[in-house]
Amino acid sequence: MGIVEVLGLAGSVSLLAGWRLYLAVFATGLAMRLGALPLPDHLHALDALANPWVMGIAALAAVAELFADKVAWLDSAWDAVHTFVRPIGGALLALAIVDPSDPATQAIAFLLGGGAALAAHGGKAGARAVVNTSPEPFSNVAVSTVEDIASAGLLWLTYAHPYVAGGIAIGLLALTVWLLLLARRVLRRLFGRRNSPAKPRPPA
Numbered sequence: 001m002g003i004v005e006v007l008g009l010a011g012s013v014s015l016l017a018g019w020r021l022y023l024a025v026f027a028t029g030l031a032m033r034l035g036a037l038p039l040p041d042h043l044h045a046l047d048a049l050a051n052p053w054v055m056g057i058a059a060l061a062a063v064a065e066l067f068a069d070k071v072a073w074l075d076s077a078w079d080a081v082h083t084f085v086r087p088i089g090g091a092l093l094a095l096a097i098v099d100p101s102d103p104a105t106q107a108i109a110f111l112l113g114g115g116a117a118l119a120a121h122g123g124k125a126g127a128r129a130v131v132n133t134s135p136e137p138f139s140n141v142a143v144s145t146v147e148d149i150a151s152a153g154l155l156w157l158t159y160a161h162p163y164v165a166g167g168i169a170i171g172l173l174a175l176t177v178w179l180l181l182l183a184r185r186v187l188r189r190l191f192g193r194r195n196s197p198a199k200p201r202p203p204a
Contacts (some may be wrong), residue, residue, distance in 0.1 A: 006168070007109075008169050010109050011094075012154070017128045017149075023058075025055075026062050029049035029055040069147070071140070071143045072132045077120070079124065095109055095113065124147070
């Protein structure tokens with residue numbers, strides 16, 4: 001696996017960790033344990049994810065997130081709590097992917113992985129805050145379900161086809177930037193409208 005594939009793999013996994021950290025950890029460990037996810041030799045650090053204790057804790061957390069993420073405003077509270085957890089998790093996953101014999105590359109992967117996970121987390125949290133302004137509850141459930149399916153599918157695609165991981169990372173990064181800009185625009189318009197003074201009514 002070349003450096004481009006390794007960096008693309010690390011970037012994709014880190015970005016997905018910003019969406020669904022526990023699902024990323026559990027799905028990776030399960031695929032490795034079932035032999036459905038053959039990894040190159042230098043990715044042996046990811047073997048820790050196949051540990052039964054790690055998988056068990058990740059599964060419980062993923063189930064909790066599955067339900068919390070579908071309740072309006074509870075999902076935003078969950079995102080707020082995980083503002084520090086997801087970037088650290090993304091950084092550690094990126095650290096486990098790169099070659100351990102190159103400390104400089106590992107330091108870069110740790111910083112970039114944490115930054116990528118933080119950016120993805122920010123885009124997700126911002127987009128969900130916008131969705132929560134909708135009066136009906138179905139849009140929240142629909143968006144959360146799409147995130148679940150997309151996270152699992154893109155994680156499998158990233159590991160199964162590392163040569164496309166770079167393209168996936170670029171696409172996820174572009175989506176993250178778009179979500180951040182969209183959330184900023186909508187929230188500014190929403191709160192700007194609420195804070196604007198009411199126009200006086202003309203006399204009858």
